[in-house]
Amino acid sequence: MPWNPYLKLLGLFWVLMSCNSASNPSFETDLDSAAWVELGKSLFFETAWSKNGDVSCAHCHRPEFGFSDTLPRAGGNAFGVPARNIPSLLGVSRKTLLNWDGGVRSLEEQALIPLHAEGDFGLPPAQSLQRLQGKDYLEKWGYSLNLRTAVTALARFQQTLTLPEPVMDKHYQIGLEWFQNQNCQQCHAGPSFSDGKFHRLKAVKTSADLGRYRITGIPQDSFAFLTPSLCTSWLSPPFLHDGQAQNLNEAMQAHGLELSQGEIQLLELFLQRLAGMAAEPPS
Ligand code: HEC
Ligand code: HEC
Known part of the structure; x- marks a missing residue:
């Protein structure tokens, strides 16, 4: 009998999103929607998340390929999920279940997969957050970032990625x-x-x-x-x-x-x- 490989993350996600002490009041009160998207975009292209400092979300979700890639497969992680074709993120906010197996329900929860030590970036989130201290795009707000705010910002950015406009010829x-x-x-x-x-x-x-x-x-x-x-x-x-x-x-x-x-x-x-x-x- 299999079990949802992301149960462990679901627990972390629940704690993050429901526990008040985990919020970043300064970010959450000061950022307007455009600033959230801008912050999320910076975090999406940020390579400091990864152990070797060379992988960002955009490394796999490449803007020039509809926020996907032309590799057959990528990812595959310690949660036991095999490498799969990278989904395009255009129109992702229309989806109610994410990933090829529908094992994840929200963009916030999804972002925890690569950000987790056992995910694509290979570094505990606390360490990654430490590395982000001093980045220009955070410095200008004058606060330090926590994981809840990071995943919220990443989600807000991805919600702006809409489906292509079809050519109706x-x-x-x-x-x-x-x-x-x-x-x-x-x-x-x-x-x-x-x-x-x-x-x-x-x-x-x-x-x-x-x-x-x-x-x-x-x-x-x-x-x-x-x-x-x-x-x-x-x-x-x-x-x-x-x-x-x-x-x-x-x-x-x-x-x-x-x-x-x-x-x-x-x-x-x-x-x-x-x-x-x-x-x-x-x-
Ligand atoms: C090593 C490559 C890689 C990196 C880095 C990566 N992803 Fe992904 N992403 C994938 C693959 C592969 C899948 C499909 C996984 C599955 O179906 O189980 C995926 C799935 C997703 C999905 C679900 C899309 C859908 O349509 O179901 C979202 C959202 C997403 N990634 C966002 C992110 C964010 C945000 C980051 C950075 C924090 C990130 N990804 C980093 C490879 C990557
Ligand atoms: C019974 C449901 C079903 C029907 C009917 C169906 N599809 Fe699909 N299609 C799927 C599923 C599910 C996948 C993904 C399967 C997988 O990856 O294993 C898919 C994948 C695809 C893909 C690959 C998309 C991508 O980005 O990887 C194309 C193209 C496609 N279908 C076109 C069609 C066309 C054209 C028809 C009609 C002739 C059709 N499908 C009928 C369910 C269906």
Whole structure:
């Protein structure tokens, strides 16, 4: 019977967010919403969090790839979660469950994973916070930062990252019609093209990563993963939870579907439009 690998963090999160003595009254009373976002942005790009001083959140969630990356997988941590494809953070505030297995419910809680000693940064948060003393963007407020304020600021910054504006030209219209006819919206539903639910694709290659089962312990949830938004897919190939699909053909084969060359091209043009890109098809 698995257990939510993040239970330990959930405890810390609960203490942080509910305990008054853990708050930073000066920050919390003095920062307006723009200042929160600015602080969160500085912390997002901050490399002093990591043991060797070389990794920030943006190291993996790179702005030029929709706050994702083109690596097949990254992360993998001492909480027992295997390395997975890095989700784009554009539109992340629309999601009610985070990560491919939905094991985390809030941006604040999520930020504790890399920030924790056993996470990507490999340093106890107290030590990282110590290192941040004297940074210009904190100095100007004249207070020292605590973990609760840091995760709140990171969340406020990520809430400003919105989905790309789709390009609604003829390729978009043709793609959407095809998409609807194929019944893709059964799962890729709503404005972000995700139903927020978990499904095991018919022909997906499985690995040691049991997906949703890790969180629920329900056998039917084995190898089920959260339906990804399709609005950001084109910004950060490869595809699927472990980056196993190098191209759309492979992503569709994992669904148990063999599409024609023409359909793949139509889908590619559609995903480009969803991602706000309007490149003409290669001739
Ligand atoms: C070593 C690479 C790496 C670093 C550094 C990293 N992340 Fe991530 N992040 C990932 C991976 C991989 C996942 C997917 C994990 C999963 O599904 O279990 C993820 C998931 C997320 C998610 C959930 C997104 C979603 O759509 O479900 C958020 C939010 C997030 N990270 C924010 C952050 C923040 C904030 C930081 C810095 C404090 C950070 N990440 C640092 C690799 C990284
Ligand atoms: C039964 C639900 C379901 C249906 C129907 C479905 N998908 Fe998916 N789709 C998913 C899930 C779940 C994933 C992620 C699976 C994984 O990573 O193991 C996914 C992944 C994808 C990806 C990769 C996205 C990324 O960023 O990694 C693409 C592209 C995609 N689907 C397109 C389609 C298209 C096109 C159709 C219709 C022909 C379709 N899907 C029908 C559930 C579905």
